[in-house]
Amino acid sequence: MKKTILASTILAALATPAMANNANGDTDIEQIKIIGSKTDARNVAGSSAVIDEEQMRIEVPSDINQLMKTIPGVYVREEDGEGLRPNIGIRAATAGRVSKVTLLEDGVMMAPAPYSNPAAYYFPTTFRMSSVEVLKGAPLLRYGPQTTGGVLNLVTTPVPEDFGGQVLTEFGENSSRDIHAHVGGTKGQWGFLLETVQRSSDGFKEIDRSSRDAGFDIEDYVAKLQWTGERQSLLAKVQYSEEISNETYLGLTDEDFAQNENRRYGLSEIDQMDNSHKGYSLNYAFEATDNLTFTILGYYNDYARNWFKLDGGNAYVSAANNGGAEALAILLGTQDEAGLNYKNNNRAYESKGIEANAQFVFGTHNLEVGVRDHSDEMDRFQPVEIYDQVNGSLVYQGEVMPTGGNNRLEGADAISFWLTDRWQATEDLNVHFALRYEDVESYRNQFADTAREQLDSARSNDSDEWLPGVSFTYDVNDNWQVLAGAHKGFSPLGGGAKEFQEPETSNNYEAGVRFNQGSFFAEAIGFYSDFSDTTQQCSIANPCDNGAESGNYVLGESVVRGLEFQASNTFEAGSFLIPIDVTYTYTKGEISEDNLNNLDGDELADIPQNMFSMRIALDNQQGWVNYVVAKYADEMCVSTGCNRSNSRFDKTESVFVTDFVSRYEMNNNMAVYFKVENLFDQQKIVARSPHGARPNKPQSASFGVEYTF
Template identity: 75%
Template structure:
């Protein structure tokens, strides 16, 4: 089936059949500046599905540079840290596992931002949190409007808007480890035209020290955004351009448990030359047309390109495992006290392209608000990984030879996807809101692997097609002025990726949620129970997240599983003399396990990367005179490193529970300038928050920074 022909015919049908109404104005967001999937925090507390918004106020106060820390304050979200600085996030939502955010749909202003969302969804690129104005998390049946990952949730990062009048901001932060963070933007609107120019500049020496090396373990990041906007009579167009570069001296090598206990911020000299280099560029053009007071059409075109090379050694995993099991020779190699021959470094050289067109029509019809849309999408990955061989001699690394890329190091992967959706928000009466959703995903994926470096001889080829209809329904009902109940069910889907074989089936699940909300004055509370039943749980294999069979590419089927749990959040504002004290609390309890015996696992085997309990509390002390103090405490239980760790007594099969407290104190000097002090991990609690990739890994230690925010 030629997808472009199908998209053209459906688009034409949408345009021809769209009715014209002259009744009351439709309640659709005609502002294309920021494509939001929820809206405000207040709107998130009334959706026909559980959701959350980290709003502009929280983003501004926390001065967030690490998406992991923000997500720890959202119920139903699980974080497995890796580098301690948020450069390569691992985020899961409910039943969607955390590894490289590959099971969560990542959006920036409504546009998919994984390097290759269908063929290679692992998030080796993640948009810079520092330049975002808010973050939205959508769960439950309403997430079927988005995709392709529709099991756990959608994560939408909302960027800085074009100002209505000329103005801007410069924020500069300096901290320990020679860290420097700058966020600056300027823009304005004059008549029909508006613009925004924005940049972030970040650098740090990192908090780890590399054995026998003068090289730091830090990073340099630069990110640029330009927006141009035109608003006419009942129509508008926005063009957004983005470019970023990163150099980070990051490694896959962790530590042995014994070395971690002695100094968690140590790095072995064998990882000295490991480094990630990448750049990302994107362009989106968004056109909005109000066909009538009741009908709106939005056309979005996008293209993303991501190029990276992560140069890293693969030997660390075997050496660390051996040393943990008492191998003194392996430990001596890690410590640089023993020579070692033929250590292979891989240039993880890959290019990704994703592009497509999305058309969405919003229609108001009596008590219904209907959306009908489609997306024609293509993404590709080009892997060409030259390897380099070194010897460790007298504690130093000496180059030996090259290994040309063939087989798994030399391949092309591609996916073509056509998505169609229709949703209906039906206000049945004053108290009952019903939401219906139907999504269809048709995905063709392929891989070509080459036997020669010049790609003149094919080594192997594979392809896969999957086609799924995904229905869902949910509702909210106002029991009284203060109480509301909600419930919903939907079918979830996760594409297999470019490595899928012909007969493999995609991951599907049936997901349920039900809960209750209470709202009175400043007090809000919500409790939602969720249950996800998987027919075939799949894992995307990678070096960072190897599958249980040892595979570092392709997919692995775990079998039938169930993930169930309870999410709770509450907020209230108290008064203490002249101070206002807003308090926000979240808690999540989750249990994920294999639900049926199979060849590899048993009923009751726990799933990986899901903490049983997570908790956060945010407390603000505001004197209403420009001085605000802010404390956030976050806790997460230990997690299984691999499926079935509950049947093992080995500590190496689990991470450690971690409790971290952050503090921010802000003072408004005048209407334009604010200064602040931020201390992360106040009590300097460092634990083994991950064992993948390749050994024990810590969270960030106690780190202080000072910032100045100037607005004009």
């Protein structure tokens, strides 16, 4: 069946050359977007949002988490306070390591291993993004593999039409320094872009009894080469980045958090993440006629990481939280402890694929058909180093070579097929049909020896799903539009799946209204997702509810429902413009039927019930703009069923943070800005996973200069 679909689709694509995978039918290959502009987002037959170039330019975001908090229906669980490894969820898709969200950069999947190990330990540098798109509802079936909550597409700096570039330098507290520079241009048929981001900081945490900082160093490089001929174009993109960050999984006890949120225990002194990422893509488009275009995309991503850190620190934090004096003394360094395990969480990922896509405009129909052949793999080889804590210092004792779960290969091969039709049925009614097919074969091989000659255990899984969807928009009049849709969602099980396990599937519905008059826009959308087999992807960063740190855990049937609201308007006050944007999300996620592990009504983890954001600007229209961005999120369950517990350790804390940005355009080429994150210095327990209470970033000021040529 899989081979038949692949062959027939490729033949169809070759016979009918098609358009680039852009929801708006834009044939410009450099515009690798799934939505387009903010205006386009307000007409999609599904809820969507775009953070455009203007917002990115003014706010100069370095942390993707802070941007995501301004989009309705998106949940963020912070971890390190710097946004190095985000946890982002959309609607019913939980937040852990963005593993339940389809993460794209310029339309290319960016998770280290999207099918077998989707946890995003790599995340693209926010500085080099020109816009951010979030697509929800039935239209997301064009993309995948995660098709329940939404798609997050990061759009990078485009190749300039004329020769030019930009250098941005930002300096801030904790010895932070950020540089973003790019140069490029187009002459005749050829265009190019060279870009780099250089980031460093000492971090905002202090480590007990240590002169070592808690900061990071990041280097990111991108090169693009574009050729444009008559009715065809080719874009080659190469990316390389590396990061060293003194980050840890070890958090704090609640008592120590209350005394100093930004403290780190000495046990985490030697913890460090070291990673590198390489990405290559080649995108070819051929416009056969005005109504017929063909695209082929090939991509390859290679990601290697070693997060060297304390293993099992959660046991000490949990014991200390429950009154364990000995565990607390070990955390504080006042009691010696032998046999501490520090694991080299050493993993290499590979992801590659090719997809063919065709788009044909026929009368009032905009048809799209495509196929993707993809494979990915994770190689885990994780030696453990043994240390003793002696008089508050760590003393190396030896090394244990990996076997079993620390020495394994996981991978997946997947064939995807999609067929969509955007049909302008009448002048006012637009209908969007979508059909997606996913066939995934996954495996895991664990080894009993370092030479990998003796197999410890093996497992595999083969699953396939047809995923239909339909949605529509209807223009009631010039101001009012209604929309609704339904689709089947899918989330692959990953490389740890056993033969008998079924993938997570869901039935998803949404309906809402939009109002647009002049500069005023408002949208309210209700959503409902019914899961037959909610699953969790287990990891050390996001342990499953049964305590597992690898593989999958099935929660059973659940329901997630909620309401998304957004509104924006621009007011005038004399010579000043005052744009205001407001978003609000209400969500209720809970188990819907008793099972062996959970009860009907148990609340799901990582879903805040209420979220709110407001962006207010004061623009004198003479080059001076001031922005205030306020964001609020309710407390969240740490694990499913926290509503049945009175323990404060089962929940995070609600948090309200306000950011301020003031930007002044000195002339056509130079601008300066001043930024204060967390203006009122509100720090809360925004996460308890992994391994203890963790804060958001404290009040931090920075100053930047932007020069454009």
